[in-house]
Amino acid sequence: MGQGQQEQVATSLAGAVSEEISASLAPVDAELERRYPGDPGTRQPVHTVYVPGDAFAADTIRSWGDQALAALDEHAPNAASFAAVLGLSDELAEPVHSRVRAKLEHEPIEDLRVDFEDGYGPRPDAEEDETAARAARLIAEAFKNGTAAPYMGIRMKCMESAVRDRGIRTLDIFLTGLMEAGPLPDGLVLTLPKVTYPEQVGAMVRLLEAFEKARGLEPGRIGFEIQIETSQSILATDGTATVARMIQAAEGRATGLHYGTFDYSACLGVSAAYQASDHPAADHAKAIMQVAAAGTGVRVSDGSTNVLPVGPTAKVHDAWRLHYGLTRRALARAYYQGWDMHPRHIPTRYAAVFAFYREGFAQAAARLARYANRTGGDVMDEPATAKALSGYLLRGLDCGALDIAEVARLSGLTRADLESFATPRRGDLTASGK
Incomplete structure (x- = not known):
């Protein structure tokens, strides 16, 4: 066939065949869109900090930042000493150290949860009532005056019978207090702990529906995180993955799945000395959570370490190395969020996160640029990989590890x-047929 000659195209199927198949799959298409809408494309905090309800104050966020800075000044006063503790390369030492200090000065906490569960414990009703009202007032004021973390909210007591009424009342007081102070803040986050049955998630949905109706809010306005702390939340008695059913039971309101390291470990009988986020039992649970949440828009968070960086410098350095290593391990496994239990955990949280993004962003930016420009290279990337590359760069930008100027310089x-690559249409991801 000569160059430029049009290829002859022939088919054997009538158009009605395609129409019939499309009609038969229409319910499946709708189900895919409903159950798997994809990542929401919004910022995900790199950590969650839990502060007991009675300890939460107007200056908590600033206080945590100041304590973290003081720990750096005392135990790793410059870039070289901090890098030596964590094993950072010479190339990363200065940018990581300077960015960690800047982060602690300007945004020490990305996500804060005022705790009314384990960190608060059972209290007289009048005391918890007052503490919940106070938390609402302080959080509303923080969002108004610009001192809030990007995300803030409460962890209520669970839906088990012994504390159910108390948890519902605390949530009601807290949300009502926020509404009295003005519209609900965009960064509001609620956490439902110790969930074992999908029906408990469904009860939370009914509770929020009732509140929205009572206050004239748009249906579905309030979402919540589900905390995974029991074996039953991973595997049900019939062998199904309970956590997947929990996401369904949330009816689109679930925003996250948070792994509870110590409750879950204890539930499986893991000895206290071995309860950690890198235990095989933890890896199994989080893998199930990750697969159940994939594509649903629900994000997975790792747990925490209870080894605190306190005491003499050598002990602080040991705890920092442990925390840094666990955080890097989680990031490599695509758990982009975790818990921090102490102000002195914050420096190594950000050091791990910043090092993770800074050491790989040049390669990611160049690789995405080749994909965008169709210039080829030594790796054949597809739309799904472009999505991962752009998501990596956006996460680095959101937390402060990267600047848009340096990303733009390397990627064009x-x-x-980046956002267009990170949130492609469903068909774009399968266009290559892979």
Whole structure:
């Protein structure tokens, strides 16, 4: 066939065949869109900090930042000493150290939960009532005056019978207090702990529906995180993955799945000395959570370490190395969020996160640029990989590990370009047929 000659195309199937198949799959198409909408494309905090309800104050966020800075000044006063503790390369030492200090000065906490569960414990009703009202007032004021963390909210007591009424009342007082102070803040996050049955998630949905109706809010306005702390939340008695059913039971309101390291470990009988986020039992639970949440828009968070960086410098350094290593391990496994239990955990949280993004962003930016420009290279990437590359860069930008100027310099892409790759249409991801 000569160059430029049009290829002859022939088919054997009538158009009605395609129409019939499309009609038969229409319910499946709708189900895919409903159950698997994809990542929401919003910022995900790198950590969650839990503060007991009675300890939460207007200056808590600033206090945590100051304590973290003081720990750096005392135990790793410069870039070289901090890098030596954590094993950072010479290339990363200065940018990581300077960015950690800047983060602690300007945004020490990304996500804060005022705790009315384990960290608060049972209290007289009048005391918890007052503490819940106070938390609402302080959080509302923080969002108004610009001192809030990007995300803030409460962890209520669970839906088990012994504390159910108390948890519902605390949530009602807290949300009502926020509403009295003005519209609900965009960064509001609620956590439902110790969930074992999907019906408990469904009860939370009914509770929020009732509150929205009572206050004239748009249906579905309030979402919540599900905390995974029991074996029953991973595997049900019939062998099904309970956590997947919990996401369904949330009816689109679930925003996250948070792994509870110590409650879950204890539930399986793991000895206290071995209860850690890198235990095989933890890896199994989080893998199930990750697969159940994939594509649903629900994000997975790792747990915490209870080894605190306190005491003499050598002990602080040991705890920092442990925390840094666990955080890096989680990031490599695509758990982009975790818990921090102490102000002195914050420096190594950000050091791990910043090092993770800074050491790989040049390669990711160049690789995404080749994909965007169709210039090829030594790796053949597809839309799904472009999504992962852009998501990596956006996460680095959101937390402060990267600047848009340096990403744009290496990739030639704007933030809008990155966002378009990170949230492609469903068909774009399968266009290559892979």
